[in-house]
Amino acid sequence: MAMESQRGMTFYARVSLNMPEEPDISVKQSQIPEERIVEQYKLYVADLGNIGTRYTTSNGFYVSIISAFLVLLALTDSGKNLEQLGIFGRCLILIFVFILCILWRNTINFYHHLFRIKFDVLREMEEIHFPYSCYKREEYFFLQSPVLKRLTNNEAKIPLCLGILFIILFLATFYNYEATAIQSFMSKLFR
Numbered sequence: 001m002a003m004e005s006q007r008g009m010t011f012y013a014r015v016s017l018n019m020p021e022e023p024d025i026s027v028k029q030s031q032i033p034e035e036r037i038v039e040q041y042k043l044y045v046a047d048l049g050n051i052g053t054r055y056t057t058s059n060g061f062y063v064s065i066i067s068a069f070l071v072l073l074a075l076t077d078s079g080k081n082l083e084q085l086g087i088f089g090r091c092l093i094l095i096f097v098f099i100l101c102i103l104w105r106n107t108i109n110f111y112h113h114l115f116r117i118k119f120d121v122l123r124e125m126e127e128i129h130f131p132y133s134c135y136k137r138e139e140y141f142f143l144q145s146p147v148l149k150r151l152t153n154n155e156a157k158i159p160l161c162l163g164i165l166f167i168i169l170f171l172a173t174f175y176n177y178e179a180t181a182i183q184s185f186m187s188k189l190f191r
Contacts, residue, residue, distance in 0.1 A: 037129050044125070048118050055111045059155070062104040066162060069097045073169070087173060094170040101163035105156050112152035 073093065119135055126133035 041125050058107050090173045094166050098163050098166045101159040104159040108156045
């Protein structure tokens, strides 16, 4: 959902806040002393850094949990087709990890939208109060580049690919398909 600011700048907030109309904050903010605005801007940038840290930590959490399950599946004897776990154990693990992949992808998308909103607010603060809008300019150059893509869009593909792998393993379990090739690939990958 694109929103147009007073000075013609477009913001791309993709989250509906169910607000009747966006309030005009320029009048209220024009009464705030400049040093308080600069301090608030610095705090907001620092908060953005903290969110980036939480994002990295959450990705690390999902990677470590899913990796542990991949190792568990890879370490079973390759000739036994995960028989050591039994069909119920295999299905339970594969379903659980598939759900984790969905949650991981949703978490990445959540942070993608949160970063977008945070940067929109920073751009708006720069537009109203500062002579140079560095975040607006950065986005301009970013969007002009045919090579650069949004990092969170690329990262969201990782849980999707892993989820597909776990669906294949799940189907192989039910169809008594010899998953030896898949298991040996995973065993070689983690050894």
